[in-house]
Amino acid sequence: MIKQILFIITLLITFGVFAYSVKRLWGFFKLTKPAYPIKNIGARISHTLNVAFGQTKIFRKPVIGLMHALVFWGFLVITLGSIEMVVDGVSGLDRAFAFTGWFYDVVIASGDVFALLILIFIKLFSIRRMFLKVKRFSGVEMTPKANWDAQLSLFFIGFLMVSLICFNMGYVSSHPNGYEGVYPVSAALVNLLGWDFSWLQEPGWWVHILLIFTFANYLPYSKHFHVFLSIPNVFLANLEPITKYPNLESITREVKLMLDPEAAYDENAEVARFGVKDVEDVSWKNYMDSLSCTQCGRCTDVCPANITGKLLSPRKIFVDLRKRMDEKGPLAIAGKEDNKSLLRDYISEEEIWACTTCNACAQECPIDISHPNLIMDMRRYLVMEESAAPTGLNMMFANIENNGAPWQFSPEDRMKWAE
Secondary structure, rough: OHHHHHHHHHHHHHHHHHHHHHHHHHHHHOEEEEEOOOOOOOHHHHHHHHHOOOOHHHHOOOHHHHHEEEEEEEHHHHHHHHHHHHHHHOOOOOOHHHHHHHHHHHHHHHHHHHHHHHHHHHHHHHHHHHHHHOHHOOOOOOHHHHHHHHHHHHHHHHHHHHHHHHHHHHHOOOOOOOOOOOOHHHHHHHHHHHOOOHHHHHHHHHHHHHHHHHHHHHHHHHHHHHHHHHHHHHHHHOOHHHHHOOOHHHHHHHHHHOOOOOOOOOOOOOOOOOOOOHHHHHHHHHHHHHHHHHOOOHHHHHOOOHHHHOOOOOHHHHHHHHHHHHHHHHHOOOOOOOOOHHHOOEOOOHHHOOOOOOOHHHHHOOOOOOOOHHHHHHHHHHHHHOOOOOOOHHHHHHHHHHHHOOOOOOOOHHHHHOO
C-alpha cells in the first residue's frame, strides 16, 4: 500500500509538470497563424504508417537507418510494457496485462530483446557523435549545448534499457518456479551468471519508472522532443506535392478587391502582414515542425546551397524558429516587445536568398518538414513589405512592370527575333 501511494503521488507530480510544459507550448501555438485544413484522414493514416511507423525515409542511409528504425520499433514495444508498469503501480497489481496470454509473451519477449539491442545501438550512436567527424552533426546551429543535449538524451535512453534489464533479471530470479512472460535475454543472463538477482526487482522497477517520468518531462525542452511529436508531425504533414507553394490569403483578398468593382474595403479589418518576419507570422505547422525537428542534419547534408559553401542550412531555419519562439513567446503573451525578429536577428537575408527551392531538404526529411515553405514566406515579407529583393530580382520586377516580361526589351520589339 505504501508503494502504491508513493507511486500515485509521483505520477501526479509527473502529470502536473508535464501539463505545465504543454500549457506553455499551447500558449506559443496560439501566437501563430492558421495553416492548411486537416482532411483526407485515410490518406494521412496510410502516409503515417509508411513514413513514421515504416521509417521509409530513414532507410535512405541503410546501416544507420536500420539501427535507428530498430530503436524506434523497440521503443514502441517497450512502451506497452511501461504502460503495464504504470497500471501495476496505480492498482497495486503485478503483471496486470498477463491475461492476454500469447500476445503478452510476444510483447515481453520482444521488449527484453529490444532492450539489449537499443542499449548496444545507443552506445554506438554516442561513440559516433563523440569520435567520428560526421559533417552533418556540425554547423553554427549545433552549439555545445545542442551536442550536450544529444548526449544527455542518449544517456537517458541507455540507462532506461539498463534499468529494464535489471528489473527483468530481478523478476526472473525471484520466481524460480515460473513467471509471467518470456525473457530471452534476462533469463539467459541470470542462468549464465548463476547469481541471485531477486534483490534487483524492486529498485530496478523504481529506477526504470522514475527515469521514464523524468525523461518525459525533460523532452519538451530537448531536441529529442521528436520522441513525442514525430508521428503527429508526419500525420499532419501537407499532403500536397512538395513543390506546390500555398498562396497568401492576404494577397488573394487584395487581388479580389482590386478585380471586383463592387467589393467594399473593410476599414475595420486588421491589416495583414505579407509573409513572415517574426514568430507570430508563422503557421502553427511551421512551429510544430521546429519542435519536431530531430536536428539530424539530413536536410542540410543534401542542400546544394550548403554543399557549395553558402550560408544556408535548412536545419538552422527551424532551430532558429524554435529558439526565437522560446525567447519571444513569453514576452508576446505578456504583451511586451524586444525589438528583435526572426528575420535578420536570427536568420539573415543571405541565408534565405541562397535557397534554390529544389526541395531536396523536404524530400529527405524523415518527419516531413517543409523547409522551403517557410523560406519562401520570409522572402515574401522582404519583397512585398520592404521591397528588399536582391538587385537581379529588382531589375526583373521592374522589367515585368514596364515591359510585361522579365527582359529589358519593349513589347514592340518582341518579334524582332523572327525577322
